[in-house]
Amino acid sequence: MTTPERAQALRPLLEETLKGNDVQIGVIDIYTGAGT
Amino acid sequence: MRKRRLAKQSRHWSIPCALVASALLLPATPALSAELYGLTVGIDDYEGTVNDLDGAVNDAKDVAQALDRAGAREVVRLFNDDASEAAITVAWDKLLAKAKPGDTIVFSYAGHGGQEPAPPTRHDKKAIESFLLGHFEPSGPGTRERILDDEMFAWLEEADRRGVKVVFVADSCHSGGMERSASAAGVKFRRMDYRVIADQLKLPPPTDTEVDDLQNVTFVAAVPADKLVPEVSIEGQKRGALSWAFSRALEGRADKDGDGKVSEFELLGYIVPAVHALVESQQTPQVLPLRARSVPLVTLREGGAKAEVPPDAESLKLKLAVEGGNTSAVSDLPFVTVVTDKSQADLIWSADGKVEHVVGGVVAENVDARSIKGVVSKWAALKWLNHQAALAPIPAKLLGGNQRYAVGDLVEVEIAGAKYPHLTLFNLPPDGRVEFYVPDPDKPNEASKDWSSAPIHETFKVDKPPYGAEHMVAIFSKNDLSPTCMLPSRR
Numbered sequence: 001m002t003t004p005e006r007a008q009a010l011r012p013l014l015e016e017t018l019k020g021n022d023v024q025i026g027v028i029d030i031y032t033g034a035g036t
Numbered sequence: 037m038r039k040r041r042l043a044k045q046s047r048h049w050s051i052p053c054a055l056v057a058s059a060l061l062l063p064a065t066p067a068l069s070a071e072l073y074g075l076t077v078g079i080d081d082y083e084g085t086v087n088d089l090d091g092a093v094n095d096a097k098d099v100a101q102a103l104d105r106a107g108a109r110e111v112v113r114l115f116n117d118d119a120s121e122a123a124i125t126v127a128w129d130k131l132l133a134k135a136k137p138g139d140t141i142v143f144s145y146a147g148h149g150g151q152e153p154a155p156p157t158r159h160d161k162k163a164i165e166s167f168l169l170g171h172f173e174p175s176g177p178g179t180r181e182r183i184l185d186d187e188m189f190a191w192l193e194e195a196d197r198r199g200v201k202v203v204f205v206a207d208s209c210h211s212g213g214m215e216r217s218a219s220a221a222g223v224k225f226r227r228m229d230y231r232v233i234a235d236q237l238k239l240p241p242p243t244d245t246e247v248d249d250l251q252n253v254t255f256v257a258a259v260p261a262d263k264l265v266p267e268v269s270i271e272g273q274k275r276g277a278l279s280w281a282f283s284r285a286l287e288g289r290a291d292k293d294g295d296g297k298v299s300e301f302e303l304l305g306y307i308v309p310a311v312h313a314l315v316e317s318q319q320t321p322q323v324l325p326l327r328a329r330s331v332p333l334v335t336l337r338e339g340g341a342k343a344e345v346p347p348d349a350e351s352l353k354l355k356l357a358v359e360g361g362n363t364s365a366v367s368d369l370p371f372v373t374v375v376t377d378k379s380q381a382d383l384i385w386s387a388d389g390k391v392e393h394v395v396g397g398v399v400a401e402n403v404d405a406r407s408i409k410g411v412v413s414k415w416a417a418l419k420w421l422n423h424q425a426a427l428a429p430i431p432a433k434l435l436g437g438n439q440r441y442a443v444g445d446l447v448e449v450e451i452a453g454a455k456y457p458h459l460t461l462f463n464l465p466p467d468g469r470v471e472f473y474v475p476d477p478d479k480p481n482e483a484s485k486d487w488s489s490a491p492i493h494e495t496f497k498v499d500k501p502p503y504g505a506e507h508m509v510a511i512f513s514k515n516d517l518s519p520t521c522m523l524p525s526r527r
Contacts, residue, residue, distance in 0.1 A: 004406075007413035007468030011371050011420055018424065022514040025425035026309065026432030026451050027418070029316050030496075031216060031397065031440045033503025 070335055071139045073131045074103035074111035077124060079147035079170045081116040083178065087148060087228050091267040095146035095207055095279030102283035103142055107337030110134070116170050119147075121181050124169075128191055137199030140334055142286075146279055148228040149208035149265075150182070160242055165210040165261075168228055175233040186240045193243065196250040203333050205256045207276035212262035215318050215438045219266060220394040222379040226258075226265040226276065248325045254300055254333060256282065256307070257322040266395045268315055269382065271423075272351030278321050281310040281426065288336055289427060292455075297332040305453065309429035313422045316396035316505075317438050352423055354416040355380055360387030365405040371416035383415055391504075397440075399505035400466040410468025418464065418507055430454055430512060445498045452491035454512040459487035461511075463496075466504030475518050488512060 078096025080089045093115045103111045112127045131141050148168040154161045165185040172181040188204070195202045208226040247255065258265045258278040267274045282303075284290075290298045290306035304323040311321050353371050357378045366372055366385075375381050383399070384392045391400040391411055400411045435448035461474035473494075476482060492510070511517065 003468050004409035004413060006470060007410040007417070008369065010413065010464075010470065011417035014417060014421060017517055018511070018513075021517065022456065023424075024428050024430040024454055024456060024512040025313075025421065026430040026508075026510040026512075027313055027422055027425045028432045028434060028449055028451075028508040028510075029396065030434065030447055030449075030506045030508060031399075031504070032445075032498045032506060033398075033401070033440065033442070033501075 069138070071135065072103065072106060072108040072334060073135055073139065073141045074100060074108045075114070075124075075127050075131055075141065075143045076100040076103070076111065077114045077119045077143075077145045077147065079116055079119050079168075081170050082148065082168070082228070083171060083173055089147065089224055089226065089267060089274075091274035091276055092146035092207070092226070094273045095276045096144060098275075098283040099142070099144045099146075099205070099279055099286075102286040105337065106286045106334060108142075119169055120171065121169055121183060124183065132191075132195055132198070132200065135195075135198075135200040138201070140201040140203065141195065142203045142205065142334070144205040144207070144279065144282070146207040146226075146276055148226050149206070149210040150228050150230055151210040152230070152232055155239065158239070158242060164239075167206070167208060168230075172228075172230075174230040177236060179232055179235045180237050182237065184237070184239065186242070189243065189245075189247075190240050192250060192253045192255075193245055196252045199252060201252045201254075201333065203254045203256060205278065205282050207258045207265065207279045207282075209259050209263065209265040210261065212259070212264050214264055214266070214395070215320075216397055216440055219318075219397070220378065220381075220384055220392055223394055224267045224274075226267070250325070254303075254331070255322075255324045256303070257324070258311075259319045260322055263319060265319060266315065268395060269355065269380070270314055271347035277311040277314040277319060278307065280314065281307040281321070284310065284427065286334060286336070291336060296336050298334045298336065300327065300331040300333055303333060305431065306429065309431045310426040313425040313429055316393055318395045347423070352420050354412065354419050355382045356412055357381035357384045359384055361385055362405055365408050366412055369409060369412060369416070371420070372412055382419060383412065385412075393505065396505060400502065401504060402502075407467060411466065412468075414464050414466075414468040414507075421509065430510065432508075432510060441498050443498050443500075443503075447496045447498060449494045449496070449508055450491060451510050454488035456512040456514045457486040457488050458513045458516045458518075459485075459492075459510065460513065460517050461494075462509055464507040464509065466502045466506060 076096040076099045078093040080093045082088055096115055100111045100113050114123055135141055145167050150166045150168050151163050154164050167183040169181040172178055192202055268277060270280050285298055285303055285306050290302045292302050307321045311319055353373045355373050355375045357375050363374050378384055385408060389402045390398055391403050393399045403411055431453050432451040435450055441447050459474050463471040
């Protein structure tokens, strides 16, 4: 599976996996490099 | 960032979590007969068009609806032209007259804030902050259409004196910049610059009372004093992130201990990570004064959270603007809508290969027609995931601050306050790959570990490209998710 294919699969997989489950989610955004 | 350098759990608590934890140890004050009132003000329509906003009325309507669902006895709604200085004053005075000691008034303001030099007679302060109403103009009669911080403080002080609790929510800003000084052109901020000439507003006399002296007033601000508040797209509407999170808090999302009340600590513990999830951590709400005891703010009506209406699927699709590039590269991607209006976009892909998040800044570089699919698909997943995180967040933060990390830097991550034992931890680099950390098949002893027993402290090193925005995702679950084989490959 290529990177784009795997990335495309990510959202439906997450939706399916988390459906009906009691969860807490933390998303930590980490900006790297020299951009603005 | 590729290498999980350390894997240990520390005993270092983030402030909000420590406060929430201590709140759980203290009994809440009974408020059996306490009534809830609301005054929600939202202003999109300002004089002329250059200062118009898009999401302030949406915010005020949402807060009002959440107050209804929470069982408010009366909610006064004042939007645009109806939200004059006179109308707000009358509405406030009437609500304060109706409220008895122990009742709560939620007063929310969404619109522009401003800042102006204090007059020479006010030796106690250099600047005055203001809430600007729809017909505000910087000279003449229009100068009366603003509420100064001293005036607002006098209102809150009067409520405090009467023993009426007030939660004042300010979804506006007065000065400053963004956390990482990044945002795309076209993003609207809730601050207006002005200089008052021929002022017709009389300043209230100074008071010796400080915010910390108010026993019954809680001030909820969208950002610290030196930061800006952007309008962002949430569930298909332009919104202020604070008002969205505050509304969900009133619907029960912040009631962490399930006692039917939202305390100050619970409110802070919910809105900070929820807002972070909605705006790429570009704003951090403040709750003042933060008392060293649990203060119940609002008693919820049973079933409030169940009244939540899930957003439609279309609103959770990623909106992508393509600037000078070929849209055919992304036209077949599910969960992605290509838009021509950049002000409606979540991401902007430019012909120079940069991909920019509208408030987060540059998230990927050197992206061509082949690699854009991976980048955009990651963000499509992230948009859905961030929405889930905003509904059920867990406090997580970067100990080194919300900055851009250079090659060689260590990135320290701390996650605390989980109530579920199972952990799924993975990283999403800028290019759409997935780096899986937990569960780790090489560490079978972690399989039965209760990850909620202590805060998690991980350190990573920024060691190789691609650079841009990485997203560390921690999912704590009641049930073990690993049997469902969530991700197609762990490496």
